[in-house]
Amino acid sequence: MIKINENFLKLQAGYLFPEIARRVNTFKDQNPQADVIKLGIGDVTKPLVPAIVKAMKSAVDDMGTAQGFHGYGPEQGYGFLVEKILECDYKPRGVSLDKSEIFISDGSKCDTGNLQEIFGIDNVVAVQDPVYPVYVDTNVMAGRTGQASKDGKYEGIVYMPCTAENGFAPELPSEQVDMIYLCYPNNPTGSVAEKATLKKWVDFAKENKALILYDAAYEAFIQDDSIPHSIYEIEGADEVAIEFRSFSKSAGFTGVRCAFTVVPHKLKAYKKSSGEAVEVNPIWNRRHCTKFNGVSYVTQKGAEAAYSPEGQKQIKEVIQYYMNNASVIRDALSSLGYSVYGGENAPYVWLSTKDGMSSWEFFDLLLEKAHLVGTPGAGFGAAGEGYFRLSAFNELDTVKEAMDRIAKIS
Amino acid sequence: MIKINENFLKLQAGYLFPEIARRVNTFKDQNPQADVIKLGIGDVTKPLVPAIVKAMKSAVDDMGTAQGFHGYGPEQGYGFLVEKILECDYKPRGVSLDKSEIFISDGSKCDTGNLQEIFGIDNVVAVQDPVYPVYVDTNVMAGRTGQASKDGKYEGIVYMPCTAENGFAPELPSEQVDMIYLCYPNNPTGSVAEKATLKKWVDFAKENKALILYDAAYEAFIQDDSIPHSIYEIEGADEVAIEFRSFSKSAGFTGVRCAFTVVPHKLKAYKKSSGEAVEVNPIWNRRHCTKFNGVSYVTQKGAEAAYSPEGQKQIKEVIQYYMNNASVIRDALSSLGYSVYGGENAPYVWLSTKDGMSSWEFFDLLLEKAHLVGTPGAGFGAAGEGYFRLSAFNELDTVKEAMDRIAKIS
Incomplete structure (x- = not known):
């Protein structure tokens, strides 16, 4: 049955x-x-802006010729796009990442929804409240929660209230949490996290061997240059955090579908019984290559054009x-x-x-x-x-x- | 931790x-x-053929104008493409499906990998052997198997040998199985299933309340018109089967990324304890809308053009x-x-x-x-x-x- x-x-x-x-x-x-x-x-x-339109049309033309045709690409994305990301999104902010730490995908909704799969079912999830519903719902689907109560909260999830009273900056949890979803600039409250705030979270994650799932889909809207665009601007964050980025809002790609996730090699998770450390990057790579088959070449050429002058x-x-x-x-x-x-x-x-x-x-x-x-x-x-x-x-x-x-x- | x-x-x-x-x-x-x-x-x-190139370039142009821009589309795909699928892929073969039974996606690898998520962990999986590795690996990830043995077989999976001796047509399993992956035309053996063979499987699934996951990614290569292209050409299959289709091989979309899955409304799964029947379509719809955000508008316009004369x-x-x-x-x-x-x-x-x-x-x-x-x-x-x-x-x-x-x- x-x-x-x-x-x-x-x-x-x-x-x-x-x-x-x-x-x-x-x-x-x-x-x-x-x-x-x-x-x-x-x-x-x-x-879409003209530079992106031009690049995408040119990529479609490529696909119509024997020489320019691209079949299956690398599941992790084409090197031409990964290199632009490292060079334009991270290097100028003092963040050094390796190509193999970037995974191009078809959207941050997918990435933030899928990423939890590679972690054990008995991890405790913490979310900001209010929250983008996908973080919660995908953990419900995976079995990390009990039933929902009348106010819509699921048993087993730690909700961290963000209200005017605390300046929309949640307190550090007092209970054990293992997977902490943080979204900055925040959807829906529009709040941002300063370096000191993120450092507090990174320190907390290190002390508790917790993981931060950092959704930076709206980083392009930051106007104040003192606000970090990436959690990796905080020293040591590469040991505890995965970062999600998207072209949806920065380049108008909601209908084009391109995003990426950063999974640093230094990040470890642990075996439940032995406590043995396991590198997370190859596990996500395996998941990404098995349940995903890369982003359209045309789309990736469009995303690349977003980085041209x-x-x-x-x-x-x-x-x-x-x-x-x-x-x-x-x-x-x-x-x-x-x-x-x-x-x-x-x-x-x-x-x-x-x-x-x-x-x-x-x-x-x-x-x-x-x-x-x-x-x-x-x-x-x-x-x-x-x-x-x-x-x-x-x-x-x-x-x-x-x-x-x-x-x-x- | x-x-x-x-x-x-x-x-x-x-x-x-x-x-x-x-x-x-x-x-x-x-x-x-x-x-x-x-x-x-x-x-x-x-x-890519000229008709598809033309449609995709025109769609990119749309995206560059205020009137033609498309942001988030329906997660299940645009009506213009779903209608072509119903009209051109199914109607001519006597199969009547509803629009809401079609889910456009970015690939059959993703669909065949993701679909198992909506079913319980304790279902027994059966696969043809040799097999497309994604069916097996995604069930390993989900926890439906034990360890692998030396010959590469995972404990808990029912492998159904397909060899020259049985004409590459596996026997019906003698043990209880719940999720049966069938791929026709078959990758890798190139074998096909006649109507009588598929009827045997549909009858078996009905008798055992099992589910057939039918991968028809290569249906466009069928030359013999007596061979079914869809499992729904078998009466009653819509009560027991999910079908996967792809534009990858039919329209050369391996680098463009478009496919679809059919989840009929008549298909039921069951609660483990009570045996109560649950309609599968809305469950997959919820998964699809929560962990996926639709296929690129440009890609869907390309797929639509594959159906033009x-x-x-x-x-x-x-x-x-x-x-x-x-x-x-x-x-x-x-x-x-x-x-x-x-x-x-x-x-x-x-x-x-x-x-x-x-x-x-x-x-x-x-x-x-x-x-x-x-x-x-x-x-x-x-x-x-x-x-x-x-x-x-x-x-x-x-x-x-x-x-x-x-x-x-x-």
Whole structure:
């Protein structure tokens, strides 16, 4: 008898974005004339920049010729892209990595979801709360949790609250934790971690032989140069941390699909019974080569072009465009008396609702009265209750119109 | 303490293709002048056809404009591609599927590797022997096996020998099995399954509440119209089978990355304790949407173009080119007195070595005396010992040259 993996049955049905879509569709059905503005989902809106378009078209042409055709590539990615990553993303920030520590993939969602597979089931997982749901759900699927309680928390996971009270910087856990997911710049709160904060986490991980899974998908939005882009800017982090990077938001690749993961050779995990240390890099390499078959050559040529001088100039202009939107949102909400966080080194603005309004009440209010869609903070976790996320990914005029509409109902 | 998933430590180090690469590189170092011909790895060699190149370039152009830009797409794939699959791959063969039963992905290696995750750890896995290593290795990683024995077999897996004696058609298992991997047209033996054979498997799966994981990645190479392309051509298969399809070999997408999986709504798995039936489709949908983020828009437009009238004409010409190669290989080897199998409805020719020579002895002989690389049958499993795989993916002149070289040493 074929038995289902019953861990999947623990997953809660009401995933955040489908629930938002459901409410938006219901509203639209009842108000077909309404011009609904979406600042909800974190999807980019600007087209690919010309340097990337040119490179990808040229790569497609390659694929149409006998000489330029590329079949199976290296599962870990082409050298031409890995070298650019080392040279442009890491070297300028004083981080020296080896080519074999980089694994090109088709997205950080996949990487952050898949990476946990190579670790034992009885590791204790710690996450920031609010949190990107993929970290939690993939650990539920793997069997590292019990059932969910009424507030949506899964038994066995250590939730680390991030609220205005602690400046959205979680305390170090007091219990034993083994796999710590950290996301900076943070989705959804838009907060960042200074060097001292990351050093605290690296020291903690070393002392506790814990692993940090560091999601830096939004590093390109950092404006303040004192903020680390990589956890490896902290000495010793290569002994305790895996880092996730993505072209989705930096180069507008949400529909193109390219990312990478860094697994340093110095990183060790341990056998449960003997405590014997095992190098993690070759284990991930084996997983990556067995359950994945490399990223499209065309996509990798596009990602490479993001590192060319013109590519860099063009994608940075797009990022500044989004960051200007974030600034417009911050200013408008502040002037309306909202407490506003994030949006300075991240494309997300995180706000407190007023008068104790719940996240979903505020969602419904904005949708019904301002025809504006954002993301309820409670959807990211219990500690997100009373907060709300607005994304800077849209046209400036649309963002301004959205702010005018909020002003009218505030 | 971060604990490793110790199931990964059970994996055998000597994976087939790296070992082949090692021997070839050693030979090349010692014989730098040798012109080595490769008929080993199953990678296509012909460029993308013009209809696909045109569609992909047009899609890249779309991505460079505000109107045509596509960010996150549906994780399950765009409707435009799913509809073509239903209309062109299934309807003409009398198979009616719903859109929601198709999941577009970035490759069949990924799909066949990932699919097992949604089933319980205590299911018993059955595989054809010789076998595509990914089916086995991903189940080892998941913990469905014990250690490997000396002959490379993992404890707990049911290996079903496919040899000349049984016409490469395995017997039905006599023990309880829950997850049955079948690959037709078969990699590596090139054998195919007739309707009666597949019906036998479907009936067996129904009787035993087992699941068939049907890998049809090579269906486009079927020449004999009486051979089913899909397991769903067998009545009732939609209650017991998942099917994997790929554009890798049919449209030359090994470096482009697109495939799909069919998970019918009628398919059920069961809770271990209660035996309660659970629909598999929504479970896979949840896994697919949580650990995967859709295939590149550009890639999906390329795959769509493979179904256009000109796309169909062009990719069929490429397939016939490869099948002519296969015929050349078959004829040459037969006339040299080798027993030859496959290569009639599959791009792989499977041959018996002569005089009791082992697969690796034959590999070394061909490499050293004919400067020709193939794949030793033993690398695919114990029952592949004494066999050898030659791939039809190459230029005709090269294939002819390879056959001349074999003739000289035979």
